[in-house]
Amino acid sequence: MLKQIEGSQAVAQAVALSRPEVISAYPITPQTHIVEDLGMMVKSGELSPCEFLLVESEFGALSACIGSSAAGARSYTATSSQGMLFMMEAVYNASGMGLPIVMTVGNRAIGAPINIWNDWSDSMSARDAGWIQLFVETNQEAVDVHIQAFKLAEELSMPVMVCMDGFILTHSYSQVDIPSQELVDRYLPPFQPRQVLDPSAPVSMGAMVGPEAFTEVRYLAHHKQREALKLITEQSAEFAELIGRDSGGLLKEYDSAGKETVVVTMGSVIGTMKEVLAGMREEGHSIGALTVRSFRPFPIEALQEALKDARRVIVFEKSLAVGMGGILANDIRMATRGLNLEVHSVIGGLGGRPITRANLRRMFEKGLNDQLNRIHFHDMRMDVVNRELEREKAQRLSGSAAENILSDVGMVAAAKTI
Amino acid sequence: MPQLPESKQKVKFYQTGTFTVGNRLLEQDQRTVQATIDRSNSLDSGHRACQGCGEALGARFAIDAAMRATNNQLIAANATGCLEVFTTPYPETAWSIPWIHSLFGNAAAVASGIAAALKVKGRNDVRVIAQGGDGGTTDIGFGCLSGTFDRNDDVLYICYNNQAYMNTGVQRSSATPAAARTATTQPVGDEPGNVFNTGKSVPLVAIAHQIPYVATASVHDLHDLELKVTRAMQIRGARYIEIFVPCPLGWGSLPGDTIKIARYAVECGMYPLLEGEYGEITAVTKIRRRVSVADYLKLQRRFAHVFKPGNAHQLEQLQAIADRNIRRFDLISREGDI
Ligand SMILES: Cc1ncc(C[n+]2csc(CCOP(=O)(O)OP(=O)(O)O)c2C)c(N)n1
Ligand code: SF4
Ligand SMILES: [Mg+2]
Numbered sequence: 001m002l003k004q005i006e007g008s009q010a011v012a013q014a015v016a017l018s019r020p021e022v023i024s025a026y027p028i029t030p031q032t033h034i035v036e037d038l039g040m041m042v043k044s045g046e047l048s049p050c051e052f053l054l055v056e057s058e059f060g061a062l063s064a065c066i067g068s069s070a071a072g073a074r075s076y077t078a079t080s081s082q083g084m085l086f087m088m089e090a091v092y093n094a095s096g097m098g099l100p101i102v103m104t105v106g107n108r109a110i111g112a113p114i115n116i117w118n119d120w121s122d123s124m125s126a127r128d129a130g131w132i133q134l135f136v137e138t139n140q141e142a143v144d145v146h147i148q149a150f151k152l153a154e155e156l157s158m159p160v161m162v163c164m165d166g167f168i169l170t171h172s173y174s175q176v177d178i179p180s181q182e183l184v185d186r187y188l189p190p191f192q193p194r195q196v197l198d199p200s201a202p203v204s205m206g207a208m209v210g211p212e213a214f215t216e217v218r219y220l221a222h223h224k225q226r227e228a229l230k231l232i233t234e235q236s237a238e239f240a241e242l243i244g245r246d247s248g249g250l251l252k253e254y255d256s257a258g259k260e261t262v263v264v265t266m267g268s269v270i271g272t273m274k275e276v277l278a279g280m281r282e283e284g285h286s287i288g289a290l291t292v293r294s295f296r297p298f299p300i301e302a303l304q305e306a307l308k309d310a311r312r313v314i315v316f317e318k319s320l321a322v323g324m325g326g327i328l329a330n331d332i333r334m335a336t337r338g339l340n341l342e343v344h345s346v347i348g349g350l351g352g353r354p355i356t357r358a359n360l361r362r363m364f365e366k367g368l369n370d371q372l373n374r375i376h377f378h379d380m381r382m383d384v385v386n387r388e389l390e391r392e393k394a395q396r397l398s399g400s401a402a403e404n405i406l407s408d409v410g411m412v413a414a415a416k417t418i
Numbered sequence: 419m420p421q422l423p424e425s426k427q428k429v430k431f432y433q434t435g436t437f438t439v440g441n442r443l444l445e446q447d448q449r450t451v452q453a454t455i456d457r458s459n460s461l462d463s464g465h466r467a468c469q470g471c472g473e474a475l476g477a478r479f480a481i482d483a484a485m486r487a488t489n490n491q492l493i494a495a496n497a498t499g500c501l502e503v504f505t506t507p508y509p510e511t512a513w514s515i516p517w518i519h520s521l522f523g524n525a526a527a528v529a530s531g532i533a534a535a536l537k538v539k540g541r542n543d544v545r546v547i548a549q550g551g552d553g554g555t556t557d558i559g560f561g562c563l564s565g566t567f568d569r570n571d572d573v574l575y576i577c578y579n580n581q582a583y584m585n586t587g588v589q590r591s592s593a594t595p596a597a598a599r600t601a602t603t604q605p606v607g608d609e610p611g612n613v614f615n616t617g618k619s620v621p622l623v624a625i626a627h628q629i630p631y632v633a634t635a636s637v638h639d640l641h642d643l644e645l646k647v648t649r650a651m652q653i654r655g656a657r658y659i660e661i662f663v664p665c666p667l668g669w670g671s672l673p674g675d676t677i678k679i680a681r682y683a684v685e686c687g688m689y690p691l692l693e694g695e696y697g698e699i700t701a702v703t704k705i706r707r708r709v710s711v712a713d714y715l716k717l718q719r720r721f722a723h724v725f726k727p728g729n730a731h732q733l734e735q736l737q738a739i740a741d742r743n744i745r746r747f748d749l750i751s752r753e754g755d756i
Contacts, residue, residue, distance in 0.1 A: 021535065021538045021539070022531060022534045022535055022538060024531065024534075049538045049539075049540075050538060051534035051535075051537055051538045053530060053531070053534055053569070053571075054569065055527065055530075055565050055569075056561050056562065056564060056565030056568065057561055057562075057565070059523070059524060059527070059561070059562070060524070060527040060530075060561065060562045060565050061527075063520060063521070063524035063527035063528050063531065063562060064527045064528070064530050064531035064534065065531055066520050066524070066527075066528050066531060067495060067518070067520070067527065067528035067529060067530065067531025067532040067533075067534075067535070068531035068532065068534050068535040069531070069535075070518050070528075070531075070532065071493065071531070071532040071535035071536060071539075072535060072539070073534070073535035073538055073539065075531070075535075089521055089523075089524075090520070090521060090524060093520050093521055097520070197493045197516040197517075197518055197532060198493075198516055199490060199491045199492060199493065199515065199516055199544055201516075202513070202514055202515050202516040202517070203516060203517075204506050204508075204511035204513050204517045204518075204519075205517065205518040205519070206518050206519035206520055207502075207506035207507060207508045207511065207519060208502075208503060208506065208507045208508060209507075209508050210507065213508075
């Protein structure tokens with residue numbers, strides 16, 4: 001049914017349609033609306049049978065899901081930012097034990113300096129944790145991919161994160177089609193665990209493994225994720241056939257085939273990019289885009305195929321590996337080894353910095369004119385950075401860089417308006 | 419009672435050094451039974467605990483009592499620590515119950531999750547225990563534990579208190595007593611060993627959560643321990659039992675003295691045995707034959723420095739702690755009391 005609703009509400013409804021049996025939640029912006037809505041549905045009986053646990057921390061939230069999932073209940077939680085870091089030990093533990101928990105990440109920056117707005121630092125901090133990570137573009141995709149996530153997780157005995165841009169998606173209203181319960185039930189069978197805590201067949205879970213088997217255990221996790229590439233494609237095709245929408249998969253191409261320059265990104269920013277790129281193509285530029293939807297496992301072969309004719313790739317990402325550069329860009333460089341391409345890494349949108357058609361257009365043009373550095377910080381004020389560097393050179397007790405920069409920016413902004 | 423798996427040997431256990439003689443004075447059905455054909459042996463033989471490990475003994479009796487009380491319908495979540503390590507390196511396990519180890523600091527939350535799963539599946543008959551050492555309980559697992567108490571989840575949390583982080587080589591925890599030597603509280607300087615006026619009593623903190631049941635127990639009185647666990651399993655909601663479990667390796671005591679040390683800890687007033695319900699202390703175990711704190715400490719090398727010349731003030735301070743417990747919890751029978 002088509003509804004005009006908030007992204008978080010839409011996700012809550014998709015999760016509810018997936019019949020989770022235990023939901024464990026802790027508030028953090030911008031994820032909170034999702035679990036608030038789910039809490040309401042459990043309280044009202046609309047979502048039943050389901051236990052809703054209000055825990056004391058994100059560490060407790062995911063730990064409770066570890067317990068409930070191990071006891072055979074379909075389990076769900078959601079988090080963002082600091083919450084992801086707070087639960088990190090349990091993040092690795094859940095995947096290590098092969099527990100098919102589904103978690104929404106309302107993507108948000110990580111402090112300090114504390115910042116509630118969108119970038120991908122939280123999901124990136126867990127990129128090596130052994131979870132599947134699926135990034136969505138729209139709230140429609142968020143709905144569809146959540147339903148697929150439960151099926152994928154349970155088929156693989158592996159937890160799945162659905163990563164959606166905080167505020168941009170979680171707090172925006174749009175028209176979303178919510179599938180019927182009947183269709184979802186046809187798509188998603190009840191949870192059948194591979195191993196379960198049950199007094200009639202006692203098992204010991206989570207015991208110690210030494211050097212004699214650890215490599216094989218870790219390899220198997222890797223192997224399973226590589227296998228998941230196939231399953232993600234199959235299951236999203238199955239979903240498309242049943243619901244009539246292609247919402248999952250490994251990649252999505254936006255007129256990238258045969259183009260000289262291809263922009264590669266993830267998440268919602270493609271929405272703005274699409275328009276800009278269409279305009280540029282109309283002007284005769286050979287430029288297209290694609291989004292990586294399955295960030296973990298990383299679709300190496302699919303990317304090689306999709307980028308085989310490109311000469312230049314501009315990777316745009318809202319994440320930064322401090323001291324190295326772009327995270328997605330580095331993965332793309334690795335995946336496209338052997339292809340004859342130049343990979344430019346563009347880092348933008350950090351901590352919610354607006355990404356506009358105008359600033360994207362300027363950046364793409366630079367790319368087309370070979371003026372992008374190997375690492376380019378999108379829409380960054382180098383004058384502001386330099387001013388702080390000068391200050392730090394001039395005085396030992398230079399104070400908080402974040403505070404200094406913010407007062408500089410305020411002054412500059414004020415000066416501009418005069 | 420369901421049949422035990424065929425591979426399980428029916429092991430017989432004998433115990434010495436306790437008041438087991440008293441056992442014989444009890445009615446047949448009230449006796450602490452070491453070995454019967456249908457004992458669950460939930461924590462079976464073959465594990466790697468040190469000789470004389472109080473934690474192994476405490477866990478064996480606590481879990482078997484819980485199994486009896488729940489008709490063997492029990493699941494346990496275990497924190498990282500000695501109990502986890504000595505019972506289960508894969509592919510071996512000493513547990514014949516469904517058992518999960520997740521992390522050091524989340525046993526309570528994992529157990530809450532299991533309880534939620536059982537509830538949603540309508541399995542009211544299956545009950546949940548979380549268990550861990552003092553470090554996993556009073557320090558790193560304290561947040562999750564408090565959450566489980568706060569929500570009154572249907573979980574019995576058992577803390578095996580051996581008063582330090584044993585699994586990592588005997589470091590101080592917030593349950594380490596004053597003056598005790600650990601690897602991080604060495605007997606050097608003016609205040610040898612663990613500093614005075616630090617630490618916390620989680621049983622009292624648990625009582626402050628107003629949960630249905632809290633108790634302390636000790637491995638020298640297994641009958642009392644079993645009764646408390648049984649009692650706890652008859653109640654729904656969050657429950658906490660802390661068991662005093664001497665650790666020969668960490669305390670520098672003789673394996674054969676484990677029971678004696680546990681008894682002395684209680685009988686000198688250092689470790690009061692109490693029960694609490696809904697925020698109030700409802701029962702204390704009176705001291706039967708009082709001993710001095712020195713008698714208790716002498717058996718443990720972790721307190722050896724207390725007996726060195728010049729450290730008499732420490733011994734006095736420690737005795738004062740026990741005296742205060744005795745006063746505060748009314749641990750000595752007065753005339754007229756039975
Ligand atoms: C997050 C984390 N920090 C530290 C450790 C290391 N560690 C494992 S067991 C342990 C000590 C356990 O002490 P306690 O809970 O008292 O149990 P005991 O071994 O004494 O029975 C420590 C510090 C860990 N496993 N995880
Ligand atoms: S170190 Fe202490 S607690 Fe650990 S197994 Fe040995 S005696 Fe038991
Ligand atoms: Mg300990």
